[in-house]
Amino acid sequence: MYNPLRFSWKIKRRFLKWNTADIEKHQRKQISKLIKSSLKKSKFYSTFYNGYDLADHAGLPFMNKQLFMDNFTDLNTKGLTIEECIKHCLDKEKTRDFSQYHRGFLVGMSTGTSGNRGIEFVTKYEALLMQILVFYRFPFPKAKKIHLAFILRVFSPGFGHEGRKIKVSYVNPLDTIPAIVNNLNSLNPNIISGPPSVLQVLAKEKQNGKLSIEPLLLVSYGEVLDADVKEEVEKIFECSIVETYKSSESFIALPCKSGNLHINEDTVFVEVLDKENKPVEPGKPGYVVVTDFIKYGSPIIRYRLNDLITVSPDFCPCGSKFRVIEQIHGRADDVIYGKSISTEEYQFILPDFVRRSIVSSSDYIEEYRSIQNTPISLTISLQLNKEIEKMLKKEEVVANIENSIRENISTVFQKHESQVPELNFKYEQIVHDFDKKLRRIQRNFK
Numbered sequence: 111m112y113n114p115l116r117f118s119w120k121i122k123r124r125f126l127k128w129n130t131a132d133i134e135k136h137q138r139k140q141i142s143k144l145i146k147s148s149l150k151k152s153k154f155y156s157t158f159y160n161g162y163d164l165a166d167h168a169g170l171p172f173m174n175k176q177l178f179m180d181n182f183t184d185l186n187t188k189g190l191t192i193e194e195c196i197k198h199c200l201d202k203e204k205t206r207d208f209s210q211y212h213r214g215f216l217v218g219m220s221t222g223t224s225g226n227r228g229i230e231f232v233t234k235y236e237a238l239l240m241q242i243l244v245f246y247r248f249p250f251p252k253a254k255k256i257h258l259a260f261i262l263r264v265f266s267p268g269f270g271h272e273g274r275k276i277k278v279s280y281v282n283p284l285d286t287i288p289a290i291v292n293n294l295n296s297l298n299p300n301i302i303s304g305p306p307s308v309l310q311v312l313a314k315e316k317q318n319g320k321l322s323i324e325p326l327l328l329v330s331y332g333e334v335l336d337a338d339v340k341e342e343v344e345k346i347f348e349c350s351i352v353e354t355y356k357s358s359e360s361f362i363a364l365p366c367k368s369g370n371l372h373i374n375e376d377t378v379f380v381e382v383l384d385k386e387n388k389p390v391e392p393g394k395p396g397y398v399v400v401t402d403f404i405k406y407g408s409p410i411i412r413y414r415l416n417d418l419i420t421v422s423p424d425f426c427p428c429g430s431k432f433r434v435i436e437q438i439h440g441r442a443d444d445v446i447y448g449k450s451i452s453t454e455e456y457q458f459i460l461p462d463f464v465r466r467s468i469v470s471s472s473d474y475i476e477e478y479r480s481i482q483n484t485p486i487s488l489t490i491s492l493q494l495n496k497e498i499e500k501m502l503k504k505e506e507v508v509a510n511i512e513n514s515i516r517e518n519i520s521t522v523f524q525k526h527e528s529q530v531p532e533l534n535f536k537y538e539q540i541v542h543d544f545d546k547k548l549r550r551i552q553r554n555f556k
């Protein structure tokens with residue numbers, strides 16, 4: 111555990127001064143401390159590692175959402191039961207008052223896309239450490255006073271703040287778009303933090319003159335930030351977007367002043383593993399496994415997330431030796447699978463390939479979604495620019511778009527030595543549901 115005052119002093123120093131050996135030494139120490147504490151304080155962990163060598167962290171069994179939720183009551187070290195946490199969260203949903211604490215803890219509930227409920231809680235102390243981490247490490251732009259507007263469905267009191275230098279406001283993404291725009295216009299924040307799908311909608315409102323704010327920086331979280339969306343939104347707002355990477359289990363990464371996303375090596379140990387659970391080399395995609403050094407109330411040890419990332423083989427030009435995340439590819443569930451031509455085996459194809467195959471096909475594509483229902487079929491929904499309706503040769507234009515996508519997808523699958531899937535096209539208005547994460551690329555089979 112950390113002393114908050116010493117912790118804030120160390121936050122910047124560690125990031126800039128530590129070399130790889132310092133990082134590894136710190137992580138080894140933190141891991142052993144966390145395991146010792148969890149064994150002592152958590153009923154679940156007191157037996158979970160029976161028969162394992164505790165000194166060999168990489169040999170310990172994985173934790174995942176299912177196992178975590180099934181054992182929540184025994185696993186947490188604060189005596190919270192799963193029943194009381196769920197009840198508290200459902201009550202909060204009813205009253206819409208998300209500022210309530212439960213027995214001094216901040217308890218939140220997430221509905222996973224598969225419908226399974228996740229309970230997350232932090233102690234006030236843990237929330238304070240996370241706040242310090244963000245405020246001391248985040249590359250705030252130069253301004254007299256920072257006013258950060260969080261577009262966040264659930265108000266998290268752990269991050270509420272009004273100080274001399276920084277003010278944080280919350281905007282509910284479930285309001286209508288005109289209401290969100292009005293709210294932002296009157297708040298006039300200089301930083302906006304929201305999922306990229308929301309930032310993209312705001313960019314359109316900015317473009318049509320309804321949104322008048324001129325932020326200095328945009329912060330993206332919660333969804334994959336596609337390169338084309340980044341470019342479009344940055345151009346309209348005339349400022350850059352940086353990413354943060356946080357799951358309910360851990361605050362994984364923060365951007366630096368060069369705009370790169372650094373793993374918070376001092377507060378979380380991140381492993382990037384392949385299908386056989388072996389570490390992948392930097393520069394190659396792998397599954398994320400986290401061990402968190404802050405959340406002692408609900409110990410997170412070798413917790414397997416459903417995310418796929420690539421860590422950069424290079425250090426960042428900012429000088430920090432904290433590893434840089436080159437790309438967050440999204441949910442591992444949404445990786446595309448190709449059926450190998452020669453071996454009949456399945457191999458994964460990063461969603462970005464499919465994304466680019468579609469986006470680069472035509473400027474008339476305004477929005478899209480690709481759903482892989484079987485290894486050899488893809489359904490692609492397209493929302494095309496209304497200009498097309500007015501065209502005399504509309505059918506020809508649409509056929510050209512389809513052909514171009516078909517060609518691009520074939521190239522991608524052939525490069526991966528996989529059978530080219532059959533493509534079905536649908537044309538529809540694709541609406542973002544702000545209540546859910548936007549997933550443009552999805553897979554519907556295991």
Ligand SMILES: [Zn+2]
Pocket residue numbers: 366367368369370372426427428429430
């Ligand atoms: Zn950097």
